[in-house]
């Protein structure tokens with residue numbers, strides 16, 4: 001068993017880490033870190049547990065530590081608020097920790113892998129350049145923004161058709177805003193057509209993820225992406241309405257087949273958190289839906305449906321993924337599993 005720590009353990013993503021790591025075959029939670037508000041309290045008193053999975057008793061009794069390097073194990077998952085993640089994660093990496101982060105701060109750094117193991121496991125090669133550029137004893141690996149994961153998973157199998165243009169509108173769950181997140185007065189019976197910074201993240205991160213890794217950086221994929229994002233009164237699961245334009249003609253059956261047969265390193269290596277299949281195509285005309293489909297593959301499967309011709313681009317479809325599992329804690333755990341199997345931990 002490998003001992004691990006969790007930074008930001010008391011937040012929405014931190015709780016998902018605790019839940020998903022309970023009974024994990026390789027990783028064992030040994031350390032929890034959060035802000036001064038939580039420091040010194042037992043975990044069960046520092047956080048308001050909001051997940052249906054029961055809180056592991058041993059973790060519930062663990063004290064929450066300050067978010068400073070020193071007592072944490074070598075491998076640390078991070079669900080830190082982005083207002084503090086840059087400084088704290090950098091300090092941990094400098095002190096020799098491997099940080100597997102959810103926060104946005106280092107995602108677009110040229111030498112930091114922005115990983116979705118099914119798509120770009122080879123981007124781990126950036127770690128050599130990171131060590132040279134940063135001089136850290138440790139390193140930082142990131143997973144994408146929660147909407148970007150869903151979009152990138154749906155687009156990766158379509159690269160073979162010469163992916164040129166993407167239009168996307170998201171319908172994002174409330175849990176994506178953390179806790180307490182959006183005020184009930186603002187979200188109940190409403191749609192909020194603005195999520196700060198989200199559209200820019202989708203447009204830039206997706207191109208890095210789908211890009212080709214070179215010696216010291218990633219050459220971004222040339223696809224042009226236009227994103228609009230909205231917050232809707234849904235608990236969990238980001239739904240995305242996507243249109244795609246291709247360079248080559250493709251019939252609908254070939255596009256669906258590409259989605260259905262897509263797989264990558266996690267499935268080849270049979271990693272513990274790898275969903276099988278990573279993308280599920282649903283033929284029903286009213287799916288996917290967050291209430292019914294977000295938890296497929298223990299929250300790690302991305303669901304796609306309603307593929308049909310688009311009068312503006314080539315095809316349009318709906319994609320869905322669980323934002324705090326596939327879009328956050330589950331994604332980071334899959335990244336660490338990949339690193340372990342690749343001999344990088």
Ligand code: NAP
Pocket residue numbers: 007008009010011012013014033034035036037038039067079080081082084085102103104144145146175176177178179180323324327328
């Ligand atoms: P959250 O519920 O607000 O939790 C934030 C965490 O950061 C808490 O543990 C909090 O500890 C800690 N924190 C805040 N200020 C701190 C400080 N000064 N020093 C140390 N720790 C501090 O947020 P979340 O939704 O879990 O998101 C966490 C990160 O994951 C963010 O960077 C977010 O952008 C990213 N992310 C979230 C999602 C999602 O679906 N929610 C998806 C992908 C990525 P206290 O409890 O002690 O304040």
